[in-house]
Amino acid sequence: MDINKRTILWIVFAVSLVILWNNWMVSTGKPSMFSPAPPAAVAAKAGVPASAGAVASAAGAAAIGAQPGAVDPAAFKREIVTITTDVVKADIDTLGGQIVRLELLKHHDKVDPKKNQVLFQKVANKTYLAQTGLVGAPNAPNHTTGFTAKPGVRTLADGNQVQVVLEAEQGGVKLVKTFTFKRGDYTIDVRHDVSNLGAAPVAPELYLQLVHDGNKPEGDSYFNSSFTGPTLYTPADKYKKLTFEAIEKHAAKQAENPSVALPADHPTKADNGWVAISQHFFVSAFVPQDKLPREIFTKKLEPNVYAIGVVQPLGTLAPGATVSNSAKLYSGPQDEKALEKVSPGLDLVKDYGMLTIIAKPMYWVMEQLFGVLHNWGWTIIAFTILIKLLFFPLSAAGYRSMARMKVVTPKMTAIRERHKGDPTKMNQAMMELYKTEKINPLGGCLPIVVQMPVFIALYWVLNASVEMRGAPWVGWITDLTQPDPWFILPVLYAISMYITTKLNPAPADPMQAKMMLFMPLAFSVMFFFFPSGLVLYWVVNNVLSIGQQWVITKKYAPAEAK
Template sequence: MDFQRVFIFLGLAVTGYFLILTWQQDYGSKTATEEIPYISQEETALDGSVPSTPAQSDSSIPELSTIPTMPLSAVSPATQAPSQPLISVETDVLRARINPVGGDIVAISLPAFPATLEQEDQPLRLVSDFNRYQLQSGLIGPDGIDKAGNRPIFQSAQVDYELGSRNELRVELTPNLDGVNELSIQKEYVFRSGDYLVDVSYEIENRGSTPKTMAFFGQIKRDGQPPQEQDSNFMTLQPFIGGATRREDERYFKIDLEDLNEAPYQYDFTGGYIAFLQHYFLTAWVPFRDQTVRYFGKPAAGSAGLYTIGYTAAPVTIAPGERVELGGQLYMGPKDQPRLASIAEGLDLTVDYGFLWFIAQPLFSGLTWIFDWVGNWGVAIILLTVCVKILLYPLSAASFKSMARMRKLQPEMVRLRDRYGEDRQKLGQAMMDLYKKEKVNPLGGCFPILLQMPVFLALYWTLMESVELRQAPFIGWITDLSAMDPYFVLPILMGISMFLTQMMQPEPPDPIQAKVFKFMPVMFTFFFLWFPSGLVLYWLVNNILSVLQQLYVTRQIELGRD
């Protein structure tokens, strides 16, 4: 039995298995591009109960009972807003649509990210009615203006806003308070040049003679479906769609939407964030300053398949004549790690590199550094592969030396097989005596090769989770390193390189093993047909370097220089 080949085969098989599982979980969606219709009062209504505020953590935070929940049946039907166009806001990186009903963001497009390479003039729609996706905010509590089923109607000075050459754009919205003059409220969105982070605030003045109590909430409402129907290809299933937040003991805690059907999520925390994730992009609410807030997640009442995740700040009591500002920050854009890290601790971890993050993160840093130097992500992958190969040279050299020595013993191993025939016990003993005599460890090359498997898996997650590689071109027909090779050129070349690698290894004495290992290049070529071309490029270059290294090591052993 050729133990070395068995271990190598098992290692490659396990790697392939994990890659398939990860691909199925993390890749394969398309992006919605259809137009956004007007959204009615019913669609912008809050769920059956408004969010509750955080429980008391010090004397400044009232008891939960001071902010009652309000069932939908307890409120009078909302006054239907007259047909009004959505308010349009355009910056250099964001195109937003705000519904006057509730003042919520109901559409977000990202001009810097085409929906597809075939539709370069169509920006990716991150928030759209396709998934009933809305970014809601408001004021709740005894004197809040947002009630379940009854949202305020806002007016703006204009319908279209454009940042132009300015650094900052303020969109001010004034609610119709139905003749109530005791409160002066103004909702404001602040957009900035080159930034996906938006300030959302309410400026409130109590003009009455009694104190007013209310609390700010921000939430994301969305269904649990991918942005668009999936490819029919069996290798391209949906990516992770769900929430993420910060906890005391975890900077990155995933919220599975299916779990919310069993039990709503609730957690009080100072600072933090709560985000809704999809492949490469996210939306996230971040509280102002270091507020103690209540994060929550739950199915939307009365809407099958719809979920809300968000937070509610502590209630604030406004004295007569007092003016306060309540609000938070809203991020709507790509998973840009440096920018996310600067917004909230742990928000950059939404770029999920899996359990091998401690390997993937340095790989991404190295890949980015090389790209800044060469300006091409494909070339950066090639150079990163060379660097990884150099770092792992001592380990791989030991493996290649072991295989070279085993190859020199091949004639003697064949002779022993012919001598003992089907007597496997005597054949095994004779093989062990031969290894001992020649001072060859049949497992000597296995451990170093298995140590390289985590690097391969980590690079897979690096390529799949890094938005920088989305639609990144390489050469010629490779226009997107995060997508499969449309003509299967790289997978076929990878299969050929794997076949050449096998030719340089000693042939297993067992005929069944020999057939299995000859089939491996075909099997891996089939798997890699649907893998991202950037990953196939890495494996191809790694195989080529392995062939060159094996030739060098074998030559050194033949010359007696080992």
């Protein structure tokens, strides 16, 4: 019975590793074992037309639908204004005054390390844009209007900021967009100045929206830790994660019945908060002007292209009047400290998964260690030692139980032989033996049970912390969030696990004994695909466990076990 329970725990642990392995494969863009149809495929199967998708509101419809008074892109002499700071390189299209490309100069591309990470872009099957404009006033300037860029400095030289000013006049309304980029900052200040040049009052509304295609990492699954999709935060409803699939389904319903109500899976009104597109290690978020009512919308724009945004009323403007609105656009890494400064709740996009309650303080401890060691690999090793010290009493109890189990294994084998035809009597005899020898049949499982939540939480920390992305350890380990390129750590893991297995009492069942010896090999193969930082933790943990088990067996086990 004790061996069976221990085997079950190993199986649970193995299943956990399979799930984590699936997460890692998905996060690196490889196929998953749990692959659903992508949004575009779902739409095709449902027969959803390209124009499908009901409006979030009357204002939201104008904000993200076809715009009246839009210029002909072929006729408009557009200009791409490129701004370069010490951390970003941004391209702003004067057609619509939208950010069409954003390159992060301090973060390399996951696939090609020689290139920089690019967020906003419009190429082939990738669409990722930041758009703003006006609705509510007839033919007011929007993200399809032609803007004029004022001359100015385009590169951050000796100063601390650089600005781009775009102007457009249409329908008797003038819109001036001012983008301000700052040194060492991924936050872009976005100011809109709206003037009524007509003879009658107007009531314009400002929209801010992020547009993204529905393509997620290939093989996306329910267990995908590399989440890509819309997110938002309001003081009342807190942090919400949405999906492109949900927007697609709502669009299909509205195509069948235009009177379908607003989606119920996210709040639609607030006077604070933010909207964003989150992805692995990075996020782009619009933070509208504070304490100003806004309407939140999500919408399908065209096949496999979606939007999340807000619409803010600017009040009634008398002829000749001007109103200003200040917002922020953060587009960069999911750095907790930086995100906390931008807006409350924005740090929540750094997703630690189901074990956030363990992973978040775990990362804090590791961050303190890193402040001393200045190397994430040595930080993981130091953290592993701390964990072993913390759980030493539980591990000691488990190893003492295993030491006693080794002594009574011959007696257990004799009981099985004597009562092999009567399971009830065999279990009763086993329980008597445990009671007489003062053995906890589950004591040997304690080391495994203790390590599992820490192991899984560390996986999420490695998978969510952009600080460790590209962080080296020593020699061949140049990125702790990527697999070991030479497979040295998985081999060391297999060796250490083999030694650990041999130190434990052998199962009486020969088949179970073979399975226990096979598991280290199976796990080491799976670890070929795991982050090297995670395998490093497990190797160090095994080495410490071997030493701990040897010491306990020699010093604390009963005399007969010695």
